[in-house]
Amino acid sequence: MAETSNPDLLYTIVDEAPELASASLLPIIRRFASAADINVGTKDISLAGRILSAFPEALTEAQRQSDDLAKLGELVKTPDANVIKLPNISASVPQLTAAIEELQAQGFALPDYPEAPVTDAEKAARARYDALKGSAVNPVLREGNSDRRAAKAVKNYAQNNPHSMGAWVADSKTKVSSMSGDDFYANEKSTTVTAAQAGDAKIEMVAADGSVSVLKGGWPLDAGTIADATFMSAKALSAFLASAIEDTKADGTMFSLHMKATMMKVSDPIIFGHAVKAWLAPVFDKFGAEMAALGVNPNSGMGDLLDRVADNADIMAAIDAVTAQRPAMYMVDSDKGITNLHVPSDVIIDASMPAVIRAGGKGWDADGNKGDTNCVIPDRCYATIYDETINFFKANGALDVTTAGSVANVGLMAQKAEEYGSHPTTFEAATNGTIRVVAANGDILLSHDVEAGDIWRACTAKQAPIENWIQLALDRQRLTGSEAIFWLDANRAHDAELIKYVTPALAASGVSDKFQIMAPREATAQSLKTITAGNDSIAITGNVLRDYLTDLFPILELGTSAKMLSIVKLMKGGGLFETGAGGSAPKHVQQLVEENHLRWDSMGEFCALGESLNFLADTQGNAKAGVLGRAAEVATQGILDNNKSPSRKVGQPDNRDSHYWFARYWAEALTAQQDDAELAAYFAPIATALAEKEADIVGELAAVQGKPADLGGYFHTDAAKTAAVMRPSATLNAIID
Ligand SMILES: NC(=O)C1=CN([C@@H]2O[C@H](COP(=O)(O)OP(=O)(O)OC[C@H]3O[C@@H](n4cnc5c(N)ncnc54)[C@H](OP(=O)(O)O)[C@@H]3O)[C@@H](O)[C@H]2O)C=CC1
Numbered sequence: 001m002a003e004t005s006n007p008d009l010l011y012t013i014v015d016e017a018p019e020l021a022s023a024s025l026l027p028i029i030r031r032f033a034s035a036a037d038i039n040v041g042t043k044d045i046s047l048a049g050r051i052l053s054a055f056p057e058a059l060t061e062a063q064r065q066s067d068d069l070a071k072l073g074e075l076v077k078t079p080d081a082n083v084i085k086l087p088n089i090s091a092s093v094p095q096l097t098a099a100i101e102e103l104q105a106q107g108f109a110l111p112d113y114p115e116a117p118v119t120d121a122e123k124a125a126r127a128r129y130d131a132l133k134g135s136a137v138n139p140v141l142r143e144g145n146s147d148r149r150a151a152k153a154v155k156n157y158a159q160n161n162p163h164s165m166g167a168w169v170a171d172s173k174t175k176v177s178s179m180s181g182d183d184f185y186a187n188e189k190s191t192t193v194t195a196a197q198a199g200d201a202k203i204e205m206v207a208a209d210g211s212v213s214v215l216k217g218g219w220p221l222d223a224g225t226i227a228d229a230t231f232m233s234a235k236a237l238s239a240f241l242a243s244a245i246e247d248t249k250a251d252g253t254m255f256s257l258h259m260k261a262t263m264m265k266v267s268d269p270i271i272f273g274h275a276v277k278a279w280l281a282p283v284f285d286k287f288g289a290e291m292a293a294l295g296v297n298p299n300s301g302m303g304d305l306l307d308r309v310a311d312n313a314d315i316m317a318a319i320d321a322v323t324a325q326r327p328a329m330y331m332v333d334s335d336k337g338i339t340n341l342h343v344p345s346d347v348i349i350d351a352s353m354p355a356v357i358r359a360g361g362k363g364w365d366a367d368g369n370k371g372d373t374n375c376v377i378p379d380r381c382y383a384t385i386y387d388e389t390i391n392f393f394k395a396n397g398a399l400d401v402t403t404a405g406s407v408a409n410v411g412l413m414a415q416k417a418e419e420y421g422s423h424p425t426t427f428e429a430a431t432n433g434t435i436r437v438v439a440a441n442g443d444i445l446l447s448h449d450v451e452a453g454d455i456w457r458a459c460t461a462k463q464a465p466i467e468n469w470i471q472l473a474l475d476r477q478r479l480t481g482s483e484a485i486f487w488l489d490a491n492r493a494h495d496a497e498l499i500k501y502v503t504p505a506l507a508a509s510g511v512s513d514k515f516q517i518m519a520p521r522e523a524t525a526q527s528l529k530t531i532t533a534g535n536d537s538i539a540i541t542g543n544v545l546r547d548y549l550t551d552l553f554p555i556l557e558l559g560t561s562a563k564m565l566s567i568v569k570l571m572k573g574g575g576l577f578e579t580g581a582g583g584s585a586p587k588h589v590q591q592l593v594e595e596n597h598l599r600w601d602s603m604g605e606f607c608a609l610g611e612s613l614n615f616l617a618d619t620q621g622n623a624k625a626g627v628l629g630r631a632a633e634v635a636t637q638g639i640l641d642n643n644k645s646p647s648r649k650v651g652q653p654d655n656r657d658s659h660y661w662f663a664r665y666w667a668e669a670l671t672a673q674q675d676d677a678e679l680a681a682y683f684a685p686i687a688t689a690l691a692e693k694e695a696d697i698v699g700e701l702a703a704v705q706g707k708p709a710d711l712g713g714y715f716h717t718d719a720a721k722t723a724a725v726m727r728p729s730a731t732l733n734a735i736i737d
């Protein structure tokens with residue numbers, strides 16, 4: 001896609017299903033925006049794009065790519081930012097290596113991902129690749145707090161067109177299992193940095209022999225920052241996982257582990273690896289050395305492990321023998337034999353737990369049978385929300401979508417708040433000893449005695465973001481009059497520090513009576529009661545619960561989080577408009593490739609586009625942008641009112657059809673509006689052509705379905721092939737181009 005000069009708004013180039021959708025939608029947006037002299041630029045934050053930009057010296061001049069993420073990261077710290085951000089891959093190691101291999105096969109001379117770097121060159125390549133791993137994009141762009149909610153029209157649509165929900169029965173054996181101690185929850189310590197302590201802190205390991213090594217120096221802590229540290233005991237974790245496997249077997253349910261290995265890219269793959277080791281414990285006991293020699297890294301999952309040991313009949317036989325003893329395993333894809341422990345990025349808790357809950361507590365086993373599942377979430381900081389939700393539905397039956405109210409979210413997110421900013425300060429203890437945070441003035445702020453293998457982490461929440469978050473909560477409560485709950489646990493060290501900011505701020509604004517502060521479990525029960533009664537609630541949460549709740553409640557209320565309005569009010573005045581609250585839906589790409597049907601719903605893009613154009617109108621005084629934005633809202637409503645969202649099944653209208661309808665309703669709304677005669681005149685013939693050619697366009701879109709589609713790549717698709725697949729209607733293209 002050609003880059004326009006001085007773009008007024010930026011659309012992100014991403015991965016997988018949303019990127020395919022963009023191949024069809026972006027030309028429409030650009031054509032419509034040009035009528036108001038709005039330049040829509042693009043910035044490539046795809047995994048492939050980020051890999052290519054990290055290795056300029058390995059590429060030819062023509063192959064090189066600029067570091068668009070860095071540029072966007074600067075832009076969001078200015079008042080000029082107006083960015084539409086689609087979901088991108090937060091890569092696990094298997095995803096990263098697959099992307100590198102694909103690019104190499106396409107002729108990009110990238111180095112291999114060094115699994116065990118030895119030489120300086122390998123270490124340097126590894127460091128560059130590691131910077132691309134996991135959630136490497138969102139934290140860079142999220143220079144503001146999060147406001148996620150369902151637009152009224154979307155909520156009304158869901159009530160009138162309820163999605164299917166599995167039934168919940170009181171004797172369901174589905175449950176959440178967590179550790180009983182020595183987890184991050186139990187070990188958390190927190191402090192608010194004083195003016196005397198402010199400055200560059202360091203994190204040190206004091207080994208049992210008294211020697212001190214610096215794990216991280218130059219860790220800036222400003223006065224007013226809440227700094228936390230905690231650790232999970234590796235021994236306690238292993239013991240817990242072993243007992244959870246036995247417990248699952250005794251219950252006759254399926255074993256499933258739910259982690260966030262993408263966002264928590266250092267700690268959670270390690271926890272995931274412990275689960276792989278626990279599951280195959282007898283195999284690791286007997287063949288540990290052989291498996292290590294074959295390059296097995298349990299943190300990369302069972303899929304990678306099986307590939308590496310496939311030629312060793314003894315190990316394979318041992319794996320089969322253990323598997324026969326194990327309880328049933330929750331499957332990601334039973335047809336293809338993809339298990340819960342296959343890849344750390346396949347079962348991501350924010351999406352995976354709501355999917356189980358929406359299905360009435362059911363998962364699928366290796367034979368494709370539905371059944372109850374033991375949802376293993378080792379740490380207790382946030383597991384309680386799922387436990388309470390499951391208890392609530394067992395007691396009350398599934399949510400009635402036709403009458404349920406809505407839970408919106410105001411999330412503390414800015415400047416890598418809380419655990420989601422902890423990657424650079426997470427360590428797997430190399431030896432027994434003490435890990436401590438030493439302030440610039442020498443004060444020991446936080447300290448823990450750990451054993452080798454324990455997972456220790458520190459993180460911060462900064463004062464300005466906290467104050468901005470509280471203000472956002474006040475604004476949303478005032479605008480809606482809804483119940484408003486700060487989901488904070490007074491018994492948790494970090495939350496107790498945060499409450500010290502919240503309570504006085506509410507009092508100073510004279511609104512203490514309009515807000516409640518509740519621990520996550522109690523807040524879950526209260527919010528479920530509220531929406532069951534048909535009322536709305538605002539969940540004001542930290543960063544992790546922002547993530548979890550903005551999938552959980554939308555998936556229950558709307559069937560999907562794809563339709564969420566997801567606004568990041570940047571602290572420097574710009575706007576970041578995320579599209580939906582979900583991810584990049586790899587399964588959808590698979591379906592497109594197999595049968596040329598894309599079930600991706602662009603409702604999130606439609607909502608974000610309207611917001612972004614209205615924001616442009618405000619910030620640049622561009623009245624035409626406002627006309628386009630309001631018309632986009634009418635078009636979005638039209639998609640809902642007329643049921644023009646994509647269907648899931650091949651042979652029925654898909655993502656591309658919904659874009660045709662969006663363009664048509666948008667053009668019709670622009671023609672009908674009376675604020676700008678010039679725009680009305682411009683769009684009248686477009687609206688007419690789109691209406692007159694409906695049968696041709698819909699026919700051309702339908703004709704391509706049912707056959708495989710060739711994109712020329714997965715992570716790095718061929719632009720021309722993708723355009724051909726995603727824009728198959730010559731009639732529509734002739735109107736748009
Ligand atoms: N904001 C971001 O950048 C985010 C990125 N991610 C990344 O996305 C990838 C996949 O993550 P995963 O946890 O599987 O979550 P996803 O949200 O991608 O997928 C879960 C399921 O949600 C449904 N879904 C999500 N979005 C849409 C949509 N627009 N239209 C229709 N259905 C939708 C699909 O259900 P069905 O298959 O039933 O149709 C999909 O399979 C990972 O690489 C992850 O790191 C994840 C979350 C946020």
Ligand SMILES: O=C(O)CCC(=O)C(=O)O
Nearest residue numbers: 090135138262263547581
């Ligand atoms: O950045 C990521 O990896 C995931 C983000 C996410 O799930 C969210 O913001 O809801």
Ligand SMILES: [Mg+2]
Nearest residue numbers: 350547551581
């Ligand atoms: Mg999420």
